[in-house]
Amino acid sequence: MKSKGSRLSTDCPVEFSKIVSGFAEEVKIRRQSSQGQYAVDSHPPKSPELKHRRQRSSSFVNGKCRNRDLTLLDNKKAQEINTNSHGQDIGIKNLPSQRELLNAKNGIDFTLMVAGQSGLGKTTFINSLFSTSLIDDDIKENKPIIRYKSIVEGDGTHLNFNVIDTPGFGNNMDNAFTWRTMVNYIDEEIRSYIFQEEQPDRTKMVDNRVHCCLYFLRPSNKGIDTLDVVTMKKLAKRVNLIPVIAKSDLLTKEELKNFKTQVREIIRVQDIPVCFFFGDEVLNATQDIFQKYPFSIIASNEYIFNEKGEKVKGRQYKWGAVDIENEKYCDFKILQKTIFDWHLIDLVESTEDYYEKCRSEMLRTRLLKARDCLTTKSVDITEEQRKFLEEEMNFDEIEENKLKNYKCYEIINKTVMDKVATEWDPEFITRQLEAKKKFNELSNREISKFRDWKKSLFMEQENFNQEIEQLNHKLENLQLECQDLEYKLLIGKSSNSHSTDSATLVNVHIKR
Ligand SMILES: Nc1nc2c(ncn2[C@@H]2O[C@H](COP(=O)(O)OP(=O)(O)OP(=O)(O)O)[C@@H](O)[C@H]2O)c(=O)[nH]1
Ligand SMILES: [Mg+2]
The missing domain is CATH 1.10.260 (434 Repressor (Amino-terminal Domain))
Structure with a gap:
C-alpha cells in the first residue's frame, strides 16, 4: 500500500478518519433526527496530537482541495498574477488564504452508500466507523433506503457526512430487480442536483449525490452470488464502487486469500469497474485502492481489551478476541483511512466530473x-x-x-x-416496461383463454353436426319405413276392392 507521504498533492488536508473514529477526542458528530434537528455527541479534546492537527489548515470548495490548487502555482507565476504590467501589487496576494477561509467555512459534502445482502454487517460497520450509534437499528423503518445525516466537525472545517443504508437488501423471494431501488436513488440524486442548480435560489441547495458505495460481499469459498454480480455491475457505472468482504473473521487466513483472488477474478471477468470515475490524473495516486480491493473487514460495536490491555473496538470469541483496527486481522483501518484521509477528495471530485x-x-x-x-x-x-x-x-x-x-x-x-x-427516467422506463409486461401477460392470458373457448366451441359444433347427421339419417330411415308401410297399405286396399284402377295406385306410389 502506498504511504501517505507519497501523494500529498491529493491527500485530504484533514484526517477525517481520525476525527470520525471515536479515538480522536475532538469529535463532534451531530446526528440529524427525523425532525431535522441535530443531536450532538461531543468528546472533549485530550490528545496533544489534536493541537497539531488543529494547526493544519483545511480548505475545500465544492470538494476542491487547497493543496492541489497551490501546487499548480509556482512562486514565479504567483508573483506575476499578484502584480500588474507595471509591477504594482494589485492586492490579490491573500487570495489563497481567503479562499482557504471560505473553503473551511463551506466544509465538504460526502455521501457514502453501504450496499450488499442483508445481515452482512453494513449497519455495524457504519457504527464502528463512528464509534457511536449513528444508525439506530432499533428504529426499524421498513424502507429499502435510509439516509442518515451527520456533521463531523474538526480542524476548523466540517464534513457533511451522509450515509445511505440499504437494509434488508436481497431478502425478497424474487430479487431479480432489487438493485433498481439503489440505482434509481443514485440517479435521482443527480437529477435532483441538476434541478436545484436551475432554481433561482441556490443558497439552500442540498447535495446528496453519492460519492462512494461500499459493496458488502458474503464471506464464502464459493464465489459471489449472481445477485451481487448484477447489482455491482449496475452500481459501478453510477458511483465509485469499492467491494469489501464482510465478516472476514468467518474465514481462515488461507480462505480469505483465496476468496480475495476469486472476487478479483470475477470482477475482472464480469467487467465490473472499481472506482469507475477516477480519471487518468488520479489513477496513479489511487493505485492503493486497485491493489488492495476487495478490502476485508470485521465490524463491531463492542469494546474489548487487547493484549496490551487497551480498550479497543473488537469482537470477542470463545477462543480469544480480535481488535478490528489491527491491520494484521483485517482492512477496517485501511479502508477508513482510504475513504476519509487519502481519497476523500478524489472520490468527491471524480463524482463531480461524472455529475458534469x-x-x-x-x-x-x-x-x-x-x-x-x-x-x-x-x-x-x-x-x-x-x-x-x-x-x-x-x-x-x-x-x-x-x-x-x-x-x-x-x-x-x-x-x-x-x-x-x-x-x-430509469424508474419511468422500468415502470413502463413493467406495465407493458403486465399488459402482455394479461393479453396473452386472455388470448389463450379465447383460444380454449374457441376450441371448445368448435368441438361442441362438431358434436352438434354429428348429432344432426345422425338425426337426418334416422329421419331418412323413418321416411323409408313410412313409405313402405303406406305402400303395403295401398296394396292391401287394392286387392280388397278390385274397383280402383291400378294406374291411380301406381301414380300415388310414384309420387311418394
Ligand atoms: N462475525 C461477525 N459478525 C458481524 C460482523 N459485522 C456484523 N456482524 C453481526 O452480524 C449481524 C448483522 O449485522 P447488521 O449490521 O445488522 O447487518 P446489516 O447488513 O445491516 O443487515 P440488514 O440491515 O438486514 O441489511 C449482527 O449480529 C452483527 O453483530 C463481523 O464483521 N463479523
Ligand atoms: Mg442494517
Whole structure:
C-alpha cells in the first residue's frame, strides 16, 4: 500500500478518519433526527496530537482541495498574477488564504452508500466507523433506503457526512430487480442536483449525490452470488464502487486469500469497474485502492481489551478476541483511512466530473428534443419564433449557439423539454416496461383463454353436426319405413276392392 507521504498533492488536508473514529477526542458528530434537528455527541479534546492537527489548515470548495490548487502555482507565476504590467501589487496576494477561509467555512459534502445482502454487517460497520450509534437499528423503518445525516466537525472545517443504508437488501423471494431501488436513488440524486442548480435560489441547495458505495460481499469459498454480480455491475457505472468482504473473521487466513483472488477474478471477468470515475490524473495516486480491493473487514460495536490491555473496538470469541483496527486481522483501518484521509477528495471530485457529464447530457438532450418538436411541428410557436430556431440555431454544434440555446429554452417551453427527462427516467422506463409486461401477460392470458373457448366451441359444433347427421339419417330411415308401410297399405286396399284402377295406385306410389 502506498504511504501517505507519497501523494500529498491529493491527500485530504484533514484526517477525517481520525476525527470520525471515536479515538480522536475532538469529535463532534451531530446526528440529524427525523425532525431535522441535530443531536450532538461531543468528546472533549485530550490528545496533544489534536493541537497539531488543529494547526493544519483545511480548505475545500465544492470538494476542491487547497493543496492541489497551490501546487499548480509556482512562486514565479504567483508573483506575476499578484502584480500588474507595471509591477504594482494589485492586492490579490491573500487570495489563497481567503479562499482557504471560505473553503473551511463551506466544509465538504460526502455521501457514502453501504450496499450488499442483508445481515452482512453494513449497519455495524457504519457504527464502528463512528464509534457511536449513528444508525439506530432499533428504529426499524421498513424502507429499502435510509439516509442518515451527520456533521463531523474538526480542524476548523466540517464534513457533511451522509450515509445511505440499504437494509434488508436481497431478502425478497424474487430479487431479480432489487438493485433498481439503489440505482434509481443514485440517479435521482443527480437529477435532483441538476434541478436545484436551475432554481433561482441556490443558497439552500442540498447535495446528496453519492460519492462512494461500499459493496458488502458474503464471506464464502464459493464465489459471489449472481445477485451481487448484477447489482455491482449496475452500481459501478453510477458511483465509485469499492467491494469489501464482510465478516472476514468467518474465514481462515488461507480462505480469505483465496476468496480475495476469486472476487478479483470475477470482477475482472464480469467487467465490473472499481472506482469507475477516477480519471487518468488520479489513477496513479489511487493505485492503493486497485491493489488492495476487495478490502476485508470485521465490524463491531463492542469494546474489548487487547493484549496490551487497551480498550479497543473488537469482537470477542470463545477462543480469544480480535481488535478490528489491527491491520494484521483485517482492512477496517485501511479502508477508513482510504475513504476519509487519502481519497476523500478524489472520490468527491471524480463524482463531480461524472455529475458534469450527466448534466451536460441532460441539457443537450433537452435541446435535441426542442429540434424534434420543431421538425414534427408538435409545439405551438409563432412563425417568427420558428424562423429564428430554424435559421439561427445549430443543433449539430450545440456549444456554438451559446446564449441562443437559452432563447431556445424560452421558445420551446421548458416543460416540453423536461418531458424527456421523465421519459428517460430509469424508474419511468422500468415502470413502463413493467406495465407493458403486465399488459402482455394479461393479453396473452386472455388470448389463450379465447383460444380454449374457441376450441371448445368448435368441438361442441362438431358434436352438434354429428348429432344432426345422425338425426337426418334416422329421419331418412323413418321416411323409408313410412313409405313402405303406406305402400303395403295401398296394396292391401287394392286387392280388397278390385274397383280402383291400378294406374291411380301406381301414380300415388310414384309420387311418394
Ligand atoms: N462475525 C461477525 N459478525 C458481524 C460482523 N459485522 C456484523 N456482524 C453481526 O452480524 C449481524 C448483522 O449485522 P447488521 O449490521 O445488522 O447487518 P446489516 O447488513 O445491516 O443487515 P440488514 O440491515 O438486514 O441489511 C449482527 O449480529 C452483527 O453483530 C463481523 O464483521 N463479523
Ligand atoms: Mg442494517
